[in-house]
Amino acid sequence: MDRLATRFAACKAQGRAALITFVTAGDPDVASTPVILDALVAGGADIIELGIPFTDPMADGPAIELANLRSLGSGTKTRDVFALAADFRARHPETPMILMGYANPMLARGSEWFADQCKAAGVDGVICVDIPPEEDAELGPALRTVSVHLVRLATPTTDAARLPAVLNGASGFLYHVAVAGITGKQQAAQANIEIAVDQLKAATDLPIAVGFGVRTPEQAAAIGRVADGVVVGSAIVDIVGSHGDAAGPFVQEFVASLSGALTTSIRETAA
Numbered sequence: 001m002d003r004l005a006t007r008f009a010a011c012k013a014q015g016r017a018a019l020i021t022f023v024t025a026g027d028p029d030v031a032s033t034p035v036i037l038d039a040l041v042a043g044g045a046d047i048i049e050l051g052i053p054f055t056d057p058m059a060d061g062p063a064i065e066l067a068n069l070r071s072l073g074s075g076t077k078t079r080d081v082f083a084l085a086a087d088f089r090a091r092h093p094e095t096p097m098i099l100m101g102y103a104n105p106m107l108a109r110g111s112e113w114f115a116d117q118c119k120a121a122g123v124d125g126v127i128c129v130d131i132p133p134e135e136d137a138e139l140g141p142a143l144r145t146v147s148v149h150l151v152r153l154a155t156p157t158t159d160a161a162r163l164p165a166v167l168n169g170a171s172g173f174l175y176h177v178a179v180a181g182i183t184g185k186q187q188a189a190q191a192n193i194e195i196a197v198d199q200l201k202a203a204t205d206l207p208i209a210v211g212f213g214v215r216t217p218e219q220a221a222a223i224g225r226v227a228d229g230v231v232v233g234s235a236i237v238d239i240v241g242s243h244g245d246a247a248g249p250f251v252q253e254f255v256a257s258l259s260g261a262l263t264t265s266i267r268e269t270a271a
Contacts, residue, residue: 003096003124004149004172007046008207008228016262017224019044020209021255022100022233023240024051024067025084026076032245037088039248040236041095043255048088049127049233052081052101059129063234066241078105082121089122098151098172100127103138111142118148125149125172133165140169153177154200156192163203173207173229174200178214187213190222197226217261224262232258 011018021040025033040048053071057064085097099118106114106128118126126148131138133152143150149172156179158166167174178193193210200208210223211231220230232255239254240247 003094004047006094007096008173011046012228014263016265017227018046018207018209018229019220019255019259019262020047020049020211020229020231021045021236021258022049022051022231023236023251024053024064024071025081026053026071026074027067027237027240028070028244028247029074030076030080030084032247033084034087034091035245035248036240036251037084038091039252040255041092043252044259045095045255047096047098047229049098049100049231050081050085050088052078052099052105054102054105057102057129061234063237063241067237070241078108082117085121085123096124097122098125098127098149099123100129102129103131106139111139114139115142115146115148118143119146123148125151127151127153127175129153133168136169144169151175154196156196160199163200167204167206170204170206173209174204175231176200176208176210176227177212178210179212187215187219193223194226217257220258221261221265224265230258230262
């Protein structure tokens with residue numbers, strides 16, 4: 001079963017974009033993470049991105065950097081990330097989960113080991129920020145062997161000459177990074193997002209999800225009118241940072257506001 005394809009199709013049938021939410025595994029600690037993941041689902045998240053904590057998250061802004069430090073400081077290991085993923089899969093058999101992170105933790109024990117662990121834990125896809133398409137052989141073949149999606153990133157600087165390389169070997173969905181910068185610090189102009197999504201849709205049949213800098217229901221709703229998915233990360237991570245192991249209800253409330261905005265936005269547009 002391809003949970004990602006099934007979920008995107010279901011959202012499309014409902015006339016709305018998928019809500020994709022990100023949190024860091026082990027933030028504030030491993031014991032609290034299942035509660036936060038359950039809160040994401042209860043709030044209406046369609047797809048979960050679970051961040052693998054890393055000491056040098058080069059694409060991330062202060063919110064997620066601090067989440068990484070909290071997680072690593074509490075002792076989170078890569079094996080804990082897979083245990084959390086497997087536990088999530090047992091509780092939520094139909095909700096897609098993506099692991100997002102950096103090459104070092106993914107390749108430390110070899111790409112085959114990492115891919116096998118993904119498959120065993122019920123992970124649906126992987127986003128590796130710092131392995132470019134030219135280095136696909138480092139991870140891509142191992143993931144494809146076990147039918148785990150490799151989700152690629154496109155950015156505002158991905159031009160028409162570059163895009164075919166990004167799409168070659170990509171699957172699951174294409175993640176459009178809306179800003180030429182780090183997570184959580186700035187938001188792209190809606191007009192620029194719309195132009196980028198139109199260009200990407202002309203080049204691929206993969207669903208297009210847009211993230212980086214999406215912090216409010218209003219922003220999510222606007223992007224959801226044109227994209228297949230909307231990714232929200234830093235705003236949720238900030239809530240975890242503020243409330244720690246008591247963050248669950250606050251996360252659920254915020255995610256519900258995002259989910260509601262996406263649904264209402266599409267209904268108003270269709271009316």
